[in-house]
Amino acid sequence: MLKKLFKSLRSPLRRAQQAHSTPHVLSNSQHPIKRGEISRYAISVVERLQQAGYQAYLVGGCVRDLLLDIDPKDFDVATSATPEQVRAEFRNARVIGRRFKLVHVHFGREIIEVATFRANHPQGDEEEDSNLASRNESGRILRDNVYGSLEDDAQRRDFTINALYYDPSNERILDYANGVHDIRNHLIRLIGDPTQRYQEDPVRMLRAVRFAAKLDFDIEKHSAAPIYKLAPMLREIPSARLFDEVLKLFLAGYAVYTYELLVDYGLFGQLFPASAAALKKDPDYTDQLFRTALGNTDLRIQQGKTVTPAFLFAALLWPALPARVQKLQDRGMPPIPAMQEAAHELISEQCQLIAVPKRFTLPIREIWDMQERLPRRSGKRADMLLENPRFRAGYDFLLLRESAGEPTGGLGDWWTDYQDCSDSERRTMIRDLSSQESSTDGPRKRKRSSRRKRGPSADGAAKPSGE
Numbered sequence: 001m002l003k004k005l006f007k008s009l010r011s012p013l014r015r016a017q018q019a020h021s022t023p024h025v026l027s028n029s030q031h032p033i034k035r036g037e038i039s040r041y042a043i044s045v046v047e048r049l050q051q052a053g054y055q056a057y058l059v060g061g062c063v064r065d066l067l068l069d070i071d072p073k074d075f076d077v078a079t080s081a082t083p084e085q086v087r088a089e090f091r092n093a094r095v096i097g098r099r100f101k102l103v104h105v106h107f108g109r110e111i112i113e114v115a116t117f118r119a120n121h122p123q124g125d126e127e128e129d130s131n132l133a134s135r136n137e138s139g140r141i142l143r144d145n146v147y148g149s150l151e152d153d154a155q156r157r158d159f160t161i162n163a164l165y166y167d168p169s170n171e172r173i174l175d176y177a178n179g180v181h182d183i184r185n186h187l188i189r190l191i192g193d194p195t196q197r198y199q200e201d202p203v204r205m206l207r208a209v210r211f212a213a214k215l216d217f218d219i220e221k222h223s224a225a226p227i228y229k230l231a232p233m234l235r236e237i238p239s240a241r242l243f244d245e246v247l248k249l250f251l252a253g254y255a256v257y258t259y260e261l262l263v264d265y266g267l268f269g270q271l272f273p274a275s276a277a278a279l280k281k282d283p284d285y286t287d288q289l290f291r292t293a294l295g296n297t298d299l300r301i302q303q304g305k306t307v308t309p310a311f312l313f314a315a316l317l318w319p320a321l322p323a324r325v326q327k328l329q330d331r332g333m334p335p336i337p338a339m340q341e342a343a344h345e346l347i348s349e350q351c352q353l354i355a356v357p358k359r360f361t362l363p364i365r366e367i368w369d370m371q372e373r374l375p376r377r378s379g380k381r382a383d384m385l386l387e388n389p390r391f392r393a394g395y396d397f398l399l400l401r402e403s404a405g406e407p408t409g410g411l412g413d414w415w416t417d418y419q420d421c422s423d424s425e426r427r428t429m430i431r432d433l434s435s436q437e438s439s440t441d442g443p444r445k446r447k448r449s450s451r452r453k454r455g456p457s458a459d460g461a462a463k464p465s466g467e
């Protein structure tokens, strides 16, 4: 399929890629995209804007993905109409965003995102209208609402492979930055000077990694070179935006490979400093735990199952907990309060960087609390735990810890059997448990029973009321 596309291409060897003022045009016989593969709503938005006298194209990931025979995640439209003009054309449209204003046109559950052509804006405060465009002292773009021509718009897109414009009315592709050439060579290449483009928006470093993992492309060497050094700029990005980006990184079905690239480029430690420290301290266990958690996430996505960010964050932060618990215990805090306090601190610190919403931090705490409770099975406790709404997540998390080599004394198998067996077998399992404890596990029993005495307050403290 791609052969047709590539026959017509020039293939210059380039380092930095500037967008051209005249595009390379591919007619419908020179590329494989068919109108039928495109969302009819996206086509209707483009056609409506064109009929109203504006320029409008499909752009970005959808064109790139269709050229690679991948189902696009969504369809983005670029137009010469301003957000207000776009809104006036559609009853079902809403203007969103401040840093980057755009319009969402709603068709039931499908949303077509319409962006007005942008221009690169001048650097230097005195030249800028801060309502439209602004940068901070490190060159980061704080507001990006200077409108421009189609040519300007191509210039300010991130990667060459994302600066392809498709016009459904004549089925032509406009390629301003030799993006088709880079698709052919499986390369992620920034448009313009890589350092400057990352400084303008450090999230582009995460996007480079995300597309490299998703498409199995290489990051072209000049685009790759500055990432390690500029990675700390991620700390400047608003935490809410980073949360969205992290979900895109890990919930796209390529989380293991994405994680490897993030570590290689020094980006992982900027996003998850405590987890990166744990990775350094105990590399085998921590890496194994992360890979298993992320691999399970990829598998669930492939199988069309749901995934919760809470489980993912619980796994990514778990190896960072023991060092903190130890620190608090060294200061004289008893084990269970130390665990609670460490969990609270760790999550709060992480949220400063990545704003994980409360609806996910609560379940993180609950999954961790379950790890404290799952070993305590005597009497009616096991049955009560089974009825706990977090049991399943807690049990899955226990299996995850075991698969990374954490010793739990066969607790995972015990719980697997317990779920599978009849009531009378369950009673036997609980009886066996206490006889094992009394016959073979004297010291442990003493420890457990003393903990049991503290049970009510420990259980109370386990409730994540502090988050």
Ligand code: ATP
Binding pocket: 059, 060, 061, 062, 073, 074, 076, 156, 157, 158, 159, 162, 163, 201, 203, 204
């Ligand atoms: P996907 O939707 O598959 O994740 P995409 O390339 O469509 O990938 P979007 O986030 O939907 O990514 O953005 C649409 C397009 O907008 C991109 O293809 C790119 O041209 C442009 N774009 C998005 N974010 C940036 C950015 N930070 N800097 C420059 N251009 C960007």
Ligand code: MG
Binding pocket: 060, 061, 062, 073, 074, 075, 076
């Ligand atoms: Mg997109």
